[in-house]
Amino acid sequence: MCDTCGCSADSGAVLRKPGNSDYHVHVSESGHGDHHHEGHHDHEHRDHHHEKKSRTIALELDVLQKNNLLAERNRGYFEARNIFVLNFLSSPGSGKTSLLEKIIPLLQQHTAVAVIEGDQQTTNDAERIQALGVPVIQINTGSGCHLDALMINSAVKELELQDNSLLCIENVGNLVCPALFDLGEALKVVIISVTEGDDKPLKYPTMFHEADLCILNKIDLLPYVAFDVRKCRENAMRVNHHLEWFELSAKTGEGVGAWQEWIENKLKLR
Amino acid sequence: MHEMSIALSIVEAVEAKAREEGAERISGIDLVIGKLAGIEPESLKFCFSAAAKGTLSEEALLAIQEPExxxxxxxxxxxxxxxxxxxxxxxxxxxxxxxxxxxxxxxxxxxxxxxxxx
Missing domain, CATH: 2.20.28 (Rubrerythrin, domain 2)
Structure with a gap:
């Protein structure tokens, strides 16, 4: 049972807003606030005295089709309103939120920005983003390990997005599962930090293969860690030779200008 | 563990098709999972048994082909x-x-x- 509203939903993602503990929407296919109750399937007693006929039916169905179709719907909506969407992916602690805190004030001068935050629990990240004065919504996935297209579809309905804006989606910190789920974004941005291993792209190749852009964060710490930037970049390029590459520090701001320019170019070109 | 949400979507997809065809139950499901698809077949099988509880595919056997x-x-x-x-x-x-x-x-x-x- 859901602790907040007392409904019978015992799992599934929940949308939250920072600073408003009453706001609470379950993600469901039938629209917000409408809890989806799974019907109880009575187990039918099989009559073993009758002959059973079995037959095989061809399906040829992509297992991720449902998510992919919904992601395309999201994508169409974003395209129609000229909203540029970036999906940020990394392990926990690579600095996704810090990077957003750094870049958003710089971009905001010319472009409206909104953020969707994904975490298993808490609205901590959404609170940090809200302090920047941009619209933000938190998705708490509960036991879920990734965001999916349905969660984004629901979250977008709760966010007042402006035409010609930038939407940043911060996925759940996880380098495995989110790689498989298209959300309808324009590009995927994978972030690694120099406090991780430089072989990360080889250890988690699916994520690096799916990404369009890789950001190496925390380069201000390079003097203190055994991290080989050249080797890491080489590893990333082995997995995905189309990957674009940036090195920066969200803390000191070093290298952020080049990435800002990249985003502004993308915003102009769309 | 994205295998759980994937198992649920498989159960949902086959359930819909089987009901359409008037099935009493589903005895087998044939899957093709490429070696680079990012899915662990063993983990999927494990999740499937939980995901299929109380559905037409509760007793279905998963046959998985894994193309290289x-x-x-x-x-x-x-x-x-x-x-x-x-x-x-x-x-x-x-x-x-x-x-x-x-x-x-x-x-x-x-x-x-x-x-x-x-």
């Missing part, structure tokens, strides 16, 4: 087996490899049981 990955070299065009995304062309040593197969993840078919004479 195939890469195409962007330099010389050679096709060769790959087991990772960071493959290297065995002929020209190029790293500009495009995966052409091994990422498929498809429900191929289901076997349903129905009452004779219905």
């Amino acid at each position: 990955g195939v890469g195409a070299c962007g330099e010389c065009g050679k096709l060769f087996p790959v087991s990772f995304y960071y493959a290297e062309c065995p002929d020209c040593r190029s790293l500009r490899i495009t995966i052409v197969s091994g990422e498929e993840f498809v429900i191929q078919s289901i076997t349903i049981e129905e009452q004779e004479g219905e």
Whole structure:
């Protein structure tokens, strides 16, 4: 049972807003606030005295089709309103939120920005983003390990997005599962930090293969860690030779200008 | 553990089809999961048994085909087996490899049981 509203939903993602503990929407296919109750399937007693006929039916169905179709719907909506969407992916602690805190004030001068935050629990990240004065919504996935297209579809309905804006989606910190789920974004941005291993792209190749852009964060710490930037970049390029590459520090701001320019170019070109 | 949400979507998809066909239960599900699809078949089977509880596919057997990955070299065009995304062309040593197969993840078919004479 859901602790907040007392409904019978015992799992599934929940949308939250920072600073408003009453706001609470379950993600469901039938629209917000409408809890989806799974019907109880009575187990039918099989009559073993009758002959059973079995037959095989061809399906040829992509297992991720449902998510992919919904992601395309999201994508169409974003395209129609000229909203540029970036999906940020990394392990926990690579600095996704810090990077957003750094870049958003710089971009905001010319472009409206909104953020969707994904975490298993808490609205901590959404609170940090809200302090920047941009619209933000938190998705708490509960036991879920990734965001999916349905969660984004629901979250977008709760966010007042402006035409010609930038939407940043911060996925759940996880380098495995989110790689498989298209959300309808324009590009995927994978972030690694120099406090991780430089072989990360080889250890988690699916994520690096799916990404369009890789950001190496925390380069201000390079003097203190055994991290080989050249080797890491080489590893990333082995997995995905189309990957674009940036090195920066969200803390000191070093290298952020080049990435800002990249985003502004993308915003102009769309 | 994305396998759980994937198991649930498989159960949902086959349930819909089986009901459409008037099935009494689903006895088998044939899946194709490429070696590069990012899905662990064993983990999926484990999750499936939980996801299928109380549905038509509760007793269904999962038959999983796992096609090998195939890469195409962007330099010389050679096709060769790959087991990772960071493959290297065995002929020209190029790293500009495009995966052409091994990422498929498809429900191929289901076997349903129905009452004779219905």
